[in-house]
Amino acid sequence: MTDVRTRFAPSPTGFLHVGGVRTALFAWLVAKQAKGQFILRIEDTDQAREVEGSADHLISSLKALGITYDEGPDIGGPYAPYLQSQRLDTYKPWAQKLIDSGRAYADPYTPEEIQGFRDEARADKRAFLYRDHRPENPPAWDGTMPLRFKSEPKSYEWHDEVMGDLHSGPEVIDDIILIKSDGFPTYNFAHIIDDAEMKITHVIRGQEFLSSQPNYLNIYEALDLAFPIFATMPHILGESGNKKLGKRDGAKDVLDYLRDGYLPETMINFIASLGWNDGTEQEIFSTTELIEKFSLARVQRSGARFDEQRLLWMNGQHIRLLSLDDLYERVTDFWPESAKKVSTESKKQVLILVQDRLKTLADLPTLTDYFFTEPTPNWSMITDNKQLSKLSNEEINSFLSQTKSALESSEFDAESIQNTLNSLLETTGQKPGILFSLIRLAVSWAPFSPVLNETLSVLGKDTVLSRLDSAIELAK
RNA sequence: GGUCCCAUCGUCUAACGGUUAGGACACCAGGUUUUCAUCCUGGCAAUAGGAGUUCGAUUCUCCUUGGGAUCACCA
Numbered sequence: 001m002t003d004v005r006t007r008f009a010p011s012p013t014g015f016l017h018v019g020g021v022r023t024a025l026f027a028w029l030v031a032k033q034a035k036g037q038f039i040l041r042i043e044d045t046d047q048a049r050e051v052e053g054s055a056d057h058l059i060s061s062l063k064a065l066g067i068t069y070d071e072g073p074d075i076g077g078p079y080a081p082y083l084q085s086q087r088l089d090t091y092k093p094w095a096q097k098l099i100d101s102g103r104a105y106a107d108p109y110t111p112e113e114i115q116g117f118r119d120e121a122r123a124d125k126r127a128f129l130y131r132d133h134r135p136e137n138p139p140a141w142d143g144t145m146p147l148r149f150k151s152e153p154k155s156y157e158w159h160d161e162v163m164g165d166l167h168s169g170p171e172v173i174d175d176i177i178l179i180k181s182d183g184f185p186t187y188n189f190a191h192i193i194d195d196a197e198m199k200i201t202h203v204i205r206g207q208e209f210l211s212s213q214p215n216y217l218n219i220y221e222a223l224d225l226a227f228p229i230f231a232t233m234p235h236i237l238g239e240s241g242n243k244k245l246g247k248r249d250g251a252k253d254v255l256d257y258l259r260d261g262y263l264p265e266t267m268i269n270f271i272a273s274l275g276w277n278d279g280t281e282q283e284i285f286s287t288t289e290l291i292e293k294f295s296l297a298r299v300q301r302s303g304a305r306f307d308e309q310r311l312l313w314m315n316g317q318h319i320r321l322l323s324l325d326d327l328y329e330r331v332t333d334f335w336p337e338s339a340k341k342v343s344t345e346s347k348k349q350v351l352i353l354v355q356d357r358l359k360t361l362a363d364l365p366t367l368t369d370y371f372f373t374e375p376t377p378n379w380s381m382i383t384d385n386k387q388l389s390k391l392s393n394e395e396i397n398s399f400l401s402q403t404k405s406a407l408e409s410s411e412f413d414a415e416s417i418q419n420t421l422n423s424l425l426e427t428t429g430q431k432p433g434i435l436f437s438l439i440r441l442a443v444s445w446a447p448f449s450p451v452l453n454e455t456l457s458v459l460g461k462d463t464v465l466s467r468l469d470s471a472i473e474l475a476k
Numbered sequence: 477g478g479u480c481c482c483a484u485c486g487u488c489u490a491a492c493g494g495u496u497a498g499g500a501c502a503c504c505a506g507g508u509u510u511u512c513a514u515c516c517u518g519g520c521a522a523u524a525g526g527a528g529u530u531c532g533a534u535u536c537u538c539c540u541u542g543g544g545a546u547c548a549c550c551a
Contacts, residue, residue: 011551046550111549118547127478127547146549163481172479172547180549187551211480211546234482235544270488273500277489281499300489302482303544310488310501316514356514363513385511421510436510448512 004036006202008062008069009191011043012054016061017251018306019206019236022271026233027204028067029272029294039198040072043191044085045184055083061254065264066287071198079198084190091185094193094223095147095178103222104178106141107148109133131175147179149189149219156214161202161231161296168214176215192216196225204231204296207303231296236274237305257311261334261360263322266315275300284317316359324348327355336365338372346371349458353450367448371459375445375467377474382441387434396438397475399428403439404468412461417453442471 008024010016016024031038040062042055059074071077081087098104109117114130121128131151141147153170160166178189185193195203210232220227238251257267269285278285278293285293319327328348339347354367369375382388382396391399403424410420421436428435436452443464449455456464 009551013551043551049550107549114549122477125477129547166480168480174547177549182549184549186549191551207481207545208551209546213480232481237544273488275488277499279490281490283488283500300482304489305487307487307501313501320514357512359513367513418510425509432510438511440511446512450512450514452510 002199002201004031004034004202005039005198005200006031006036006204007039007041007195007198007200008067009041009043009194009205010058011046011049011187012051012058013046013049014051014054015253015255016058018254018267018271018274019251021061021065021067021254021267022236022274023204023206023233024062024067025065025268025271026231026276026294026296026299027202028069029291030202030204030231030296031070032291033294036201037070038068039077039079039082039200040069041082041194041198042073042084043187044083045180045187045190047085047182047184057255064255064258065267067268084194085184087190087194088183088185090197091179091190091193095185095189098149098178098222099141099147101222103150104141104147105135105138105150107146107177108135108139127171129171129174134175143179143183144181146177146181148175149178149215149222151175151215151218152222154218156217158213158217158227158230161229162234162299163210163232163301166210166213172211172214173218174215176212188212188215189219192219192223192225195228196223200228202229202231204233206233207235231299233299234275234301235303237303261362261364262311262315263318263330263361266311266318269318270311270314274304274306284314284321312359319358319361320356322355324352324355327351331361331364334361334364336369336372338369342372346458353454353458357448357450366446370444370446370449377470378445379474381445381447382438385437385441388437388441391434391438393475397472399430399435399438400442400468400472400475402428403435404465404472407456407461407464407468412457414454414457417456421453439468443467 006027008027010020010024028038030036040059042058044050044055055073059072062069069075071079071082073082076082095104114133117130117133118128121132130148131153134150139145151173153173155167155169157165157167176188177186179185191203194200213230213232217227254267258264265287268287268290272285272290272294273283276294276299279298322330328344328351331351335347339350350368350371354364357367358364382391388396406420406424406427407417410416421439425432425435440449440452440455443456443459459467
């Protein structure tokens with residue numbers, strides 16, 4: 001068994017979105033599982049569509065997600081270069097081979113003439129095939145005209161690791177362009193050569209290439225190349241509508257998800273589970289588990305919709321799995337302004353309390369701001385509360401005052417506070433839902449906060465007492 | 477339009493031809509002698525339609541319908 005070698009071969013036409021990530025991820029998983037190699041190759045043969053800087057952007061996106069490659073444009077490898085625009089000399093002999101064997105010829109038509117043929121076919125309600133207009137005596141190819149493949153129309157049956165057994169008829173085989181008049185090869189030609197040269201074993205790509213697959217098979221044969229293993233991924237659909245997720249339909253840059261506080265392992269887990277599962281009821285997978293358990297055969301054939309709600313839930317799950325130190329590392333850029341000068345120790349104490357509540361790292365400020373700075377009282381949080389709104393200001397004043405004096409004489413570790421709070425319930429005769437909600441708001445004025453006794457303990461006695469004072473003032 | 481691919485709860489999905497069609501997200505209702513976005517329990521909710529094969533079809537076959545992809549000197 002030869003080494004498994006898979007590749008991700010994007011064109012540098014913009015940012016990397018979840019659809020692209022999935023293709024890359026699955027190819028990566030196949031390679032990792034087999035202890036083979038994963039290669040990044042940039043398909044930049046269309047200078048017109050190229051977007052400045054997107055190759056670098058692609059590279060940093062893969063790195064940020066932890067999808068590491070063994071060979072690539074920035075790190076080189078045995079089959080360098082990995083930028084197609086730098087491989088022009090590689091394609092020439094292969095093109096020549098086809099010319100010599102009579103399987104490629106110069107296309108003498110102007111684009112307008114071809115468009116004319118196309119319109120004609122359309123008017124006749126039949127499919128346009130270039131080979132119907134194949135010139136009888138094409139001129140010698142001098143590089144200024146497109147080089148066309150001279151196809152041999154036939155039926156094919158082939159196997160696809162994801163889609164199963166596929167077939168096609170001769171009517172889909174045509175004389176496609178191998179080399180454009182600008183001297184660059186088309187994707188259709190270049191990827192076949194590169195995959196062969198780079199000894200790629202598995203060609204994993206999106207569904208949009210399925211209909212040109214028979215043409216590729218025809219070229220492999222003309223070139224006398226063995227077929228690699230094919231795997232066609234179904235598309236990821238946009239949130240609304242059934243369209244393939246693309247940049248036009250609001251597909252987001254994966255780096256944006258990371259900036260929004262999603263963990264790389266969440267993105268990996270989520271994207272993998274879009275169209276794949278291991279047959280058990282497990283939902284949360286570490287990247288290591290994914291490498292171990294992934295299989296192309298279990299990839300769904302139908303498209304999957306991208307569901308941000310599920311992504312959000314999954315991110316919370318992954319955040320909870322992190323060790324405190326790891327989490328602390330990752331939230332470095334997410335603390336509120338007010339926490340900037342606070343010690344690591346204090347921030348970690350706060351982090352322990354909120355780890356269970358974070359859904360994205362970006363939730364950190366709203367969840368923790370009041371630990372580091374004086375919160376702005378918002379009395380409507382009391383009047384809008386179903387239970388608290390029934391209390392009169394006198395009652396509020398009284399409850400808070402009793403709380404204050406009880407806490408004044410209490411030790412301030414979480415357990416002592418809990419005892420103090422519990423006896424407070426007895427002396428005031430209030431339900432926890434009312435008394436504790438009141439205390440919570442008085443010290444935090446936040447919509448959500450962690451367990452009360454621990455929150456108070458971390459805030460510290462002085463802060464708690466002074467905030468209770470302020471609230472008592474407000475209730476007067 | 478031609479060709480190809482696809483079709484289970486709203487969404488992601490599970491189910492050697494034999495299951496009360498399972499799980500997860502979301503939603504709803506309870507619970508956790510403490511709020512809450514955590515956690516726990518429960519509920520709602522699906523095999524697109526029609527034939528056929530079979531003792532028995534979500535599963536196999538065909539038709540219909542629906543969705544998608546592709547028909548570039550883009551990838």
